[in-house]
Amino acid sequence: MTRKSSYTILSNLILAIVFVLHSFGTRAQDTYLAKDTMATVYKEARTLRNQNEISSAIDVLNKATEIAEKNDNPKTLVDIYQKIALLHIELNDHDTASFYRDRAGAILKSTEYRLGDAFQKFIDATILYREKNNFQAIKMLEEAKLLSNDKNLINNIELTEATIFINIEKFDEAETKLNALLVNSDIDERVYLATKANLGLAELNFKQGNLEKSAKHGEAALELATKNNFFKEMLLANQFLAKVYEDLREYDKALGFTKNLLNIRDSLYTIERFKLETKNADKITTKFQGEQIQKLSEENETLSESKNRSEITAILASAFLVIISLLAVSLFRNNQIKLKTNDLLQTKNSELETARDSAVSAMKAKTNFLSTVTHELRTPLYAVTGLTHLLLDENPAEHQKEHLKSLKFSGEYLLNFINDILQINKIDADKLEALNVEFKLKTVLTDVLDSLQQKANENNTKIVLDYDNDIPMHLMGDPVKLSQIIMNLVGNALKFTEDGQVDVITKLESKDENRINVYFEIRDNGIGISEEQQRNIFDSFEQGSVQINREYGGTGLGLTIVKSLLGLFNSKIQLKSEIDVGSSFYFNLDLEYQDSVVADISFEMSQEDFDFTGLHILIVEDNKINQVITKKMLNKKGISCDIANNGNEAIDAAKNKRYDAILMDIHMPGISGEEATIQIRMFNKEIPIIALTAISMDDSLDSFYAAGCNDVVTKPFKPEVFYQKIGENIFRKKTETQT
Numbered sequence: 001m002t003r004k005s006s007y008t009i010l011s012n013l014i015l016a017i018v019f020v021l022h023s024f025g026t027r028a029q030d031t032y033l034a035k036d037t038m039a040t041v042y043k044e045a046r047t048l049r050n051q052n053e054i055s056s057a058i059d060v061l062n063k064a065t066e067i068a069e070k071n072d073n074p075k076t077l078v079d080i081y082q083k084i085a086l087l088h089i090e091l092n093d094h095d096t097a098s099f100y101r102d103r104a105g106a107i108l109k110s111t112e113y114r115l116g117d118a119f120q121k122f123i124d125a126t127i128l129y130r131e132k133n134n135f136q137a138i139k140m141l142e143e144a145k146l147l148s149n150d151k152n153l154i155n156n157i158e159l160t161e162a163t164i165f166i167n168i169e170k171f172d173e174a175e176t177k178l179n180a181l182l183v184n185s186d187i188d189e190r191v192y193l194a195t196k197a198n199l200g201l202a203e204l205n206f207k208q209g210n211l212e213k214s215a216k217h218g219e220a221a222l223e224l225a226t227k228n229n230f231f232k233e234m235l236l237a238n239q240f241l242a243k244v245y246e247d248l249r250e251y252d253k254a255l256g257f258t259k260n261l262l263n264i265r266d267s268l269y270t271i272e273r274f275k276l277e278t279k280n281a282d283k284i285t286t287k288f289q290g291e292q293i294q295k296l297s298e299e300n301e302t303l304s305e306s307k308n309r310s311e312i313t314a315i316l317a318s319a320f321l322v323i324i325s326l327l328a329v330s331l332f333r334n335n336q337i338k339l340k341t342n343d344l345l346q347t348k349n350s351e352l353e354t355a356r357d358s359a360v361s362a363m364k365a366k367t368n369f370l371s372t373v374t375h376e377l378r379t380p381l382y383a384v385t386g387l388t389h390l391l392l393d394e395n396p397a398e399h400q401k402e403h404l405k406s407l408k409f410s411g412e413y414l415l416n417f418i419n420d421i422l423q424i425n426k427i428d429a430d431k432l433e434a435l436n437v438e439f440k441l442k443t444v445l446t447d448v449l450d451s452l453q454q455k456a457n458e459n460n461t462k463i464v465l466d467y468d469n470d471i472p473m474h475l476m477g478d479p480v481k482l483s484q485i486i487m488n489l490v491g492n493a494l495k496f497t498e499d500g501q502v503d504v505i506t507k508l509e510s511k512d513e514n515r516i517n518v519y520f521e522i523r524d525n526g527i528g529i530s531e532e533q534q535r536n537i538f539d540s541f542e543q544g545s546v547q548i549n550r551e552y553g554g555t556g557l558g559l560t561i562v563k564s565l566l567g568l569f570n571s572k573i574q575l576k577s578e579i580d581v582g583s584s585f586y587f588n589l590d591l592e593y594q595d596s597v598v599a600d601i602s603f604e605m606s607q608e609d610f611d612f613t614g615l616h617i618l619i620v621e622d623n624k625i626n627q628v629i630t631k632k633m634l635n636k637k638g639i640s641c642d643i644a645n646n647g648n649e650a651i652d653a654a655k656n657k658r659y660d661a662i663l664m665d666i667h668m669p670g671i672s673g674e675e676a677t678i679q680i681r682m683f684n685k686e687i688p689i690i691a692l693t694a695i696s697m698d699d700s701l702d703s704f705y706a707a708g709c710n711d712v713v714t715k716p717f718k719p720e721v722f723y724q725k726i727g728e729n730i731f732r733k734k735t736e737t738q739t
Contacts, residue, residue, distance in 0.1 A: 484562075630692070647668055
């Protein structure tokens, strides 16, 4: 073949393809069928559908198709194809429905028809909803409503949306839409829509447990369906009412509706009839599709008679269109799979978000509750511990001393429990941060063990500190939280060890330019922990068993706090234990160190060195009982005091009188203790101010110090700590002033 003839064939092929594609975009001017004629056809098809004569409805619409094709009326063809598609959806024949939907779509590509575009989306949404892709269906329905304001289409969209909302249990939205449809003014389907709305409300109320209301709507639906021969709805209403009245235990009515149901099934809506409807619909559809194929065959025969090269061009163009069609079908299938997957993912994401929000709300509620409870308990507990201390100092009778000591022990035990709860609450709420200040490890450990010595003596148990002197003296870290960790672990070991020994071991594991790794171990030869108990020993309120809890007491929060505090240092608690042999808790900490710092000279005075006589202190406290207790505790040490009932009185008193110190409550009506401290610091930067407060979940020690407080004593407090803090702050300030 010559190059010239090849160019000729190629040119003809291009022209043919352009011609074929162009034919989809150009049509003769619409010559609309008479509106009255088509309105009659649509009404007849609609009536047949509502009476479940679906095959007859399809037959009527197919005949209308022939008229529309003869008159070359694309918009009417779109309407008919879409209505046939919806009828096949009623028969659950989604493949045939897609066929007619695609035929309508092909025409819409070259026709400006917003109602047709809206109806296409309604069909897509209906198929998605039937395939249980609820969220994708809702999105598609919203898009359809934006394209057209056709009353009948909007009402059907609202009905479909209501059905979906019932399925996903959005009952309020569903009820609003269904109540509107009960009183709809739809010219075409007013009664049918009201019937479907009553059925929807019956189902909605049944799911919410409103059986009486459900029965009422079910009977209303049955009445409308019976009057208008809506056979499918009659069947559904009877079926539903039989179930509702059975749940209401009105068995006579339930039996009556069951009999009605059987009669309807036997006469009007048998399975055989449904099969026949489907078969007839398939027959009609097959006939229509056969006619279309026959037309194409005749066109092909006409083309085959032509002996010129246009025959080859037409064949190639047809092949091209077939390939494009196959690609379109493949893309459509892939898109359906993608939509279904996206719908599933969206549903799961929605469920996860709901679960997450519920968990966050529950955690927040728990945190707020515990914070409020622990804070409110501190105020009356302050009165208990304070009055007990005062009574013990007033030389009570011997038989009273025992009771008062028991009361003091109970108060301190309750205080420790409240502190543990607050600590756990802060950890759960991520309100705890590790400090980075200079400290001496050996001093921290010695202080902790000294404070526990009395408890050790009660159990006839020896505490031994095995300290590695290669550990640098000056470390950087959080000595307060490290003290809590060691105190909880050693206290726990002492609780379960009698007539034995508790070893506190520290070893230098590694060291580089400015960091070290220290190994800590607390070992005892107490009762030990079984392997089963070790699995949950670090959980809140766990002590191994109920028997252990009753015998040895305690809250079961100590090890939980240890585990959480070590998490702040990126460390983890480990455990080795054997029944009747003992237990060993161990962990490692990374710490910074400073070797170059010269050993500090301590100027701190012990409590016995303080002479409080002649001191004058301002107590800022709004609680009357707390005022009395704090004043008596100060007077016993020879300290005189004034009382301010709120922050404003405190500011005025500090301006007009000279005090050696101020004890400032933080939580007061009016301006808070923090604000009062800030204002006092504007005219007096020297006076020691000690925050005396029942610290709560939202309180921050940093904010107290930032406001100008020199120190913090948490209520309720131990008297020795109270006096020590006052002495340190007053006399340290005087020592610094003198030097």
